[in-house]
Amino acid sequence: MDGQTTSEKAILKLDGQEVELPVITGSEGEKGIDISTLRKTSGYITLDPGYVNTGMTRSSICFINGEEGILRYRGYPIEQLAANSNFVETSYLLIHGELPNPEEYERFRQSLRHHSMIHEDMRHFYEGFPSSAHPMAILSAMVLGLSTFYTENDDPEQDDNIDLTVCRLLSKVRTLAAFSFKKSIGQPFVYPDNSLSYCGNFLHMMFRVPAEPYHVDPEVERALNLLLILHADHEQNCSTATVRMAGSAMTNLYACIAAGITALWGSRHGGANQAVLEQLAIIHENDGDVSRFVKLAKDKNSSVRLMGFGHRVYKNYDPRAKIIKEACDRLLDHLGVQDPLLEIARKLEEVALNDSYFIDRNLYPNVDFYSGIMYRAIGIPNDMFTVMFALGRLPGWIAHWTEMRQDPDDRIHRPRQIYTGARLRDYPV
Numbered sequence: 001m002d003g004q005t006t007s008e009k010a011i012l013k014l015d016g017q018e019v020e021l022p023v024i025t026g027s028e029g030e031k032g033i034d035i036s037t038l039r040k041t042s043g044y045i046t047l048d049p050g051y052v053n054t055g056m057t058r059s060s061i062c063f064i065n066g067e068e069g070i071l072r073y074r075g076y077p078i079e080q081l082a083a084n085s086n087f088v089e090t091s092y093l094l095i096h097g098e099l100p101n102p103e104e105y106e107r108f109r110q111s112l113r114h115h116s117m118i119h120e121d122m123r124h125f126y127e128g129f130p131s132s133a134h135p136m137a138i139l140s141a142m143v144l145g146l147s148t149f150y151t152e153n154d155d156p157e158q159d160d161n162i163d164l165t166v167c168r169l170l171s172k173v174r175t176l177a178a179f180s181f182k183k184s185i186g187q188p189f190v191y192p193d194n195s196l197s198y199c200g201n202f203l204h205m206m207f208r209v210p211a212e213p214y215h216v217d218p219e220v221e222r223a224l225n226l227l228l229i230l231h232a233d234h235e236q237n238c239s240t241a242t243v244r245m246a247g248s249a250m251t252n253l254y255a256c257i258a259a260g261i262t263a264l265w266g267s268r269h270g271g272a273n274q275a276v277l278e279q280l281a282i283i284h285e286n287d288g289d290v291s292r293f294v295k296l297a298k299d300k301n302s303s304v305r306l307m308g309f310g311h312r313v314y315k316n317y318d319p320r321a322k323i324i325k326e327a328c329d330r331l332l333d334h335l336g337v338q339d340p341l342l343e344i345a346r347k348l349e350e351v352a353l354n355d356s357y358f359i360d361r362n363l364y365p366n367v368d369f370y371s372g373i374m375y376r377a378i379g380i381p382n383d384m385f386t387v388m389f390a391l392g393r394l395p396g397w398i399a400h401w402t403e404m405r406q407d408p409d410d411r412i413h414r415p416r417q418i419y420t421g422a423r424l425r426d427y428p429v
């Protein structure tokens with residue numbers, strides 16, 4: 001994983017002194033200036049609000065080229081994984097670095113099956129939440145709750161069975177998510193059925209009711225696998241950086257994942273998938289007038305943004321959005337769903353892609369733009385969309401936490417600041 005130091009040097013001139021900084025290069029040729037000794041040698045720090053130019057780590061998990069719209073997990077193009085892999089295999093790839101051989105795959109799958117239930121005492125936690133509670137709040141709290149049952153992970157340095165913790169998390173978060181949904185609609189919890197696949201079991205826990213049989217639709221199962229694979233990692237995004245930040249303090253994996261879920265909840269990040277559908281519904285209620293909405297999104301005096309548009313890294317079409325758009329058509333066709341919101345989304349995309357405001361700022365649809373329409377067709381309600389994102393992103397968070405634990409350069413994450421407050425003054429006596 002190591003970014004190689006090149007013979008190139010960056011020279012910084014400060015107060016008449018010259019500071020020489022090493023330049024490092026990654027395996028795909030991206031370059032970075034290593035400023036790790038800058039403050040020690042010069043007394044200066046760098047200021048980079050939003051970390052737009054700041055590399056926080058070397059990482060070998062995920063590669064993105066935002067200008068060309070490229071996304072790869074461990075070197076494999078997202079398009080190939082989406083077409084040929086499943087979520088369990090992709091999770092293994094992200095966490096362990098290589099695709100599993102048949103025995104490794106079977107062992108991993110069995111372990112995920114084995115750990116699908118949650119402790120009965122945890123089931124009672126749900127009774128304490130109001131029925132109006134947002135499922136992301138419940139999920140974050142419940143994942144943190146796992147750490148109270150599996151205390152061997154309290155000290156990450158002492159946890160010599162991290163594979164067990166990883167499988168517990170991957171399997172139980174799915175159960176916790178499905179139970180959150182059941183709680184929100186007042187239906188009884190449905191226990192996992194370990195004869196089903198990872199995604200099939202999730203659909204079973206979500207949609208089965210004790211009074212009726214439920215059969216997993218293989219097309220829906222396939223669509224869910226695809227959505228989870230597409231969300232599985234995205235290098236140093238806000239929630240992953242949060243997981244790493246919390247983990248750098250030697251916080252246990254459950255607590256770090258709970259922190260990641262909280263960061264993902266926000267509407268600038270994973271919460272955008274819920275916001276997209278809410279926006280489309282508003283447009284639908286207003287006679288489907290897309291251009292009025294686009295005008296509002298361009299108006300600097302309004303706080304409206306076109307949700308599901310724009311990305312910090314992609315300055316081109318998000319490759320995941322391309323795959324989801326096609327899969328969305330296929331799924332809705334299969335289910336015979338005519339969703340007026342899909343029509344509005346298509347119109348909105350067309351108008352925005354031909355508008356100079358969006359062209360000049362490289363604002364394209366992102367992964368969240370069409371995913372909500374697929375979730376809706378499957379029967380998953382708006383406020384569960386971000387939970388679905390969390391379920392998908394889980395292997396990525398775990399992979400980053402694990403990578404950080406194994407990195408010999410790992411230190412507590414502690415950014416600096418430029419202080420702009422009051423200067424020294426005396427307390428009035």
Ligand code: ACO
Nearest residue numbers: 267268269270272297305306307308309310311312361366
């Ligand atoms: N609608 C309208 N204008 C936008 C949008 C949008 N969705 N996104 C960015 N812009 C404009 C900004 O107003 C700004 O314009 P200006 O240069 O005239 O001031 C310019 O484009 C650059 O935007 P920034 O906010 O500086 O870009 P940043 O990289 O900080 O933000 C973000 C990226 C948060 C994703 C932003 O595009 C956004 O808010 N999008 C909508 C929310 C969304 O879809 N989030 C999901 C992202 S994907 C994910 O997390 C899984």
